[in-house]
Amino acid sequence: xxxxxxxxxxxxxxxxxxxxxxxxxxxxxxxxxxxxxxxxxxxxxxxxxxxxxxxxxxxxxxxxxxxxxxxxxxxxxxxxxxxxxxxxxxxxxxxxxxxxxxxxxxxxxxxxxxxxxxxxxxxxxxxxxxxxxxxxxxxxxxxxxxxxxxxxxxxxxxxxxxxxxxxxxxxxxxxxxxxxxxxxxxxxxxxxxxxxxxxxxxxxxxxxxxxxxxxxxxxxxxxxxxxxxxxxxxxxxxxxxxxxxxxxxxxxxxxxxxxxxxxxxxxxxxxxxxxxxxxxxxxxxxxxxxxxxxxxxxxxxxxxxxxxxxxxxxxxxxxxxxxxxxxxxxxxxxxxxxxxxxxxxxxxxxxxxxxxxxxxxxxxxxxxxxxxxxxxxxxxxxxxxxxxxxxxxxxxxxxxxxxxxxxxxxxxxxxxxxxxxxxxxxxxxxxxxxxxxxxxxxxxxxxxxxxxxxxxxxxxxxxxxxxxxxxxxxxxxxxxxxxxxxxxxxxxxxxxxxxxxxxxxxxxxxxxxxxxxxxxxxxxxxxxxxxxxxxxxxxxxxxxxxxxxxxxxxxxxxxxxxxxxxxxxxxxxxxxxxxxxxxxxxxxxxxxxxxxxxxxxxxxxxxxxxx
Numbered sequence: 001x002x003x004x005x006x007x008x009x010x011x012x013x014x015x016x017x018x019x020x021x022x023x024x025x026x027x028x029x030x031x032x033x034x035x036x037x038x039x040x041x042x043x044x045x046x047x048x049x050x051x052x053x054x055x056x057x058x059x060x061x062x063x064x065x066x067x068x069x070x071x072x073x074x075x076x077x078x079x080x081x082x083x084x085x086x087x088x089x090x091x092x093x094x095x096x097x098x099x100x101x102x103x104x105x106x107x108x109x110x111x112x113x114x115x116x117x118x119x120x121x122x123x124x125x126x127x128x129x130x131x132x133x134x135x136x137x138x139x140x141x142x143x144x145x146x147x148x149x150x151x152x153x154x155x156x157x158x159x160x161x162x163x164x165x166x167x168x169x170x171x172x173x174x175x176x177x178x179x180x181x182x183x184x185x186x187x188x189x190x191x192x193x194x195x196x197x198x199x200x201x202x203x204x205x206x207x208x209x210x211x212x213x214x215x216x217x218x219x220x221x222x223x224x225x226x227x228x229x230x231x232x233x234x235x236x237x238x239x240x241x242x243x244x245x246x247x248x249x250x251x252x253x254x255x256x257x258x259x260x261x262x263x264x265x266x267x268x269x270x271x272x273x274x275x276x277x278x279x280x281x282x283x284x285x286x287x288x289x290x291x292x293x294x295x296x297x298x299x300x301x302x303x304x305x306x307x308x309x310x311x312x313x314x315x316x317x318x319x320x321x322x323x324x325x326x327x328x329x330x331x332x333x334x335x336x337x338x339x340x341x342x343x344x345x346x347x348x349x350x351x352x353x354x355x356x357x358x359x360x361x362x363x364x365x366x367x368x369x370x371x372x373x374x375x376x377x378x379x380x381x382x383x384x385x386x387x388x389x390x391x392x393x394x395x396x397x398x399x400x401x402x403x404x405x406x407x408x409x410x411x412x413x414x415x416x417x418x419x420x421x422x423x424x425x426x427x428x429x430x431x432x433x434x435x436x437x438x439x440x441x442x443x444x445x446x447x448x449x450x451x452x453x454x455x456x457x458x459x460x461x462x463x464x465x466x467x468x469x470x471x472x473x474x475x476x477x478x479x480x481x482x483x484x485x486x487x488x489x490x491x492x493x494x495x496x497x498x499x500x501x502x503x504x505x506x507x508x509x510x511x512x513x514x515x516x517x518x519x520x521x522x523x524x525x526x527x528x529x530x531x532x533x534x535x536x537x538x539x540x541x542x543x544x545x546x547x548x549x550x551x552x553x554x555x556x557x558x559x560x561x562x563x564x565x566x567x568x569x570x571x572x573x574x575x576x577x578x579x580x581x582x583x584x585x586x587x588x589x590x591x592x593x594x595x596x597x598x599x600x601x602x603x604x605x606x607x608x609x610x611x
Contacts, residue, residue: 006348007167010127014120018175021120024113025176028106029183035102036318114172121168125160128347132156135350140357141421151229153236155350158228159343166340170333177330184323191316195298199290199320220275221339224268225346230261276335294320357423363440369447369528369559370432372396373418377427380417387413388582390427395575397528400555402562402570404603405579411563413582415531418561419448449522451551453534455514457506462491463498465506466520477524484553485520487513519551530560567604576600 011018136152144152188196238245238254245254298313373395380388388410395401403411416422418429420436429436436444457465466481467473478498482488490513494500506514522530532551552572564570571590578586578593578600586598593600 007344010124011120013127014123017116017119021113021116021172022175022179024109024116025179026183028109028113028176029180031102031106031109032180032322033183033187033319035099035106036315036322113176117168117172117175120171121164124168125164128160128163129156131351132160132347135353138355139353140355141416142356143353151233152350154225154229154232155346158232159225159346162225162343163340163347166336167344170336170340173326173329173333174337177326177333180326181323181330184319184326187319188316188323191312191319192298194301195294195316198297199294220268220271221342224265224272225342227261227265227268231258231265234258234261272339276332276339291317291321291324357420357441359440360438362438364434364438365443366431366434366439366447367443369397372432373529373559373561374430374433375414375418375427376430378414378417378424378429379426380413380422380424386582388417391582391584393577393584395559395561397559398557399574400560400562400570400572401575401577402564402573403577403579404564404567404570404600408581409579410582411579412533415533415561415563419450419531420444447527447529449525449527449530451515451518451522451530451532455506455511455518457502457509457514457517459501459504461496461499461501462494462517465502465517466498466524468521469525478520481520481524484523485516486549486553487516487520490516523553528559530555530558532560532562534563534565567600578603 132155136156185196185200188199234254234257238258245251295317298316375391375393378388378391379386391410391414393401403414405411413422417424418436420441423437431439431444431447458468463473463475463478466478475498479488482491482498490509491497491500500508502508502514502517506517509517562570562573570576574589575587576590576593577584578598580599586593586596586600588596594604
């Protein structure tokens with residue numbers, strides 16, 4: 001779908017506001033001309049154009065071609081009548097009052113047109129951010145291994161702001177400009193066709209120059225937005241790694257990288273600002289050239305007796321000069337839209353990204369796990385590199401299966417494949433004999449609980465973190481989950497207990513406390529299958545014991561896939577699978593593998609754990 005069609009999709013829900021704005025802009029343009037027209041009698045009196053007065057009421061011939069002459073003569077007749085009965089001072093005052101009233105309505109309609117577009121601008125901005133956030137939730141985890149977090153933040157914040165300030169703000173002028181140009185040019189043609197044909201020759205030149213500035217602006221804007229993403233990413237990395245930066249005295253290195261990026265951004269931004277600044281004076285200068293030529297050409301015609309009267313000529317110049325403002329604003333709006341289009345395309349790039357992990361057309365619903373999980377000839381890798389190759393494993397209901405092995409052996413990859421964060425390249429994963437790709441994704445994930453090495457908590461209360469995903473949380477259920485997770489002992493000591501906030505990322509809690517809340521969250525969900533990805537590897541010995549106790553409580557009567565770094569935590573597993581380079585090299589229970597004196601026994605020995 002083209003950029004313009006995508007943009008129109010977001011404007012379509014606000015078509016009423018859009019249509020009303022166009023209506024008020026038409027009235028705005030008309031009252032602009034009417035206001036200037038009421039100056040004509042004033043100018044006639046000031047120029048003393050007695051010879052142009054008509055004292056006999058004119059008659060309309062009925063021909064469209066004669067309409068302009070009839071209206072001109074009738075208005076002159078009307079003014080002559082009023083001047084004769086009331087005097088020139090009355091006509092002067094009356095014309096000035098009408099001029100003020102016309103300008104008042106002109107400005108009222110201007111305000112109303114912009115007010116109508118406030119609904120559109122704020123609505124489109126909101127809709128874009130909602131769609132982007134929903135798309136982030138919809139996209140597979142693999143998408144974010146390639147995209148930086150800072151780049152996503154830039155798109156949902158700064159790029160949406162750029163669209164709002166450059167494209168949506170410009171809609172006012174994009175609507176108003178053409179309407180005013182059409183109305184004013186029509187009036188100019190009616191007033192003097194020769195002068196208008198002469199003046200209109202410069203418009204294509206003006207349009208070409210403004211277009212060239214706009215295209216150049218677009219390229220600079222793209223570079224600036226890309227560099228801003230780098231800046232946000234660097235700030236995010238600095239905040240996340242502050243301790244490491246300080247302890248390794250990397251302040252200068254980190255600040256140097258940031259400074260280089262922000263200086264590049266400044267250069268790109270300077271180019272954007274200079275080119276934007278160039279659009280307005282360029283159009284003004286071209287307008288001044290046109291005005292100068294019109295004054296010369298029109299004055300020459302008047303002096304030769306073929307032109308307009310003094311008051312008509314000044315009205316023409318005033319109308320033409322007023323026309324320059326919408327042309328200037330329209331040209332600036334076109335330049336702004338070129339700049340905003342870069343941000344819009346960056347937004348649509350995310351919105352149009354392929355959701356590779358989604359429901360198949362005939363995906364089934366599943367409500368329970370009854371029998372077993374099977375990995376059949378599973379192969380997976382990034383690009384040309386294979387991480388898992390022809391992997392086969394069966395996990396029966398109620399079993400605890402542990403995956404062990406050196407880093408990079410494919411343990412976490414298997415967990416990600418089972419939970420469908422990624423999809424297998426070949427082979428299949430079956431649940432109760434059904435390929436997981438043929439099960440509705442939401443229903444499938446209802447079967448799983450997940451506890452990872454990094455305790456991911458939200459900046460909310462303890463209770464809401466435990467009941468995550470439940471629209472109607474159960475207080476008793478939350479407390480029971482906390483008890484099973486061995487977390488209640490520290491929760492009750494908090495000032496607000498379950499209503500206590502955990503801080504950003506759980507910053508108000510210790511590592512062991514955060515992990516126990518993560519376990520409580522998994523317990524509260526009460527899924528039949530639990531995936532534990534090195535859930536205790538980041539903890540100290542005391543915290544590990546508390547967490548391990550919580551894990552043991554949680555795994556009772558559940559099917560569990562445990563990825564373990566510390567082998568002491570999985571000695572009671574029903575099956576231990578030893579992996580190397582994406583393949584199984586040993587499997588059995590703890591005693592069987594120790595007896596084999598192979599890779600597992602060697603790993604246990606290295607961790608100083610006796611069999």
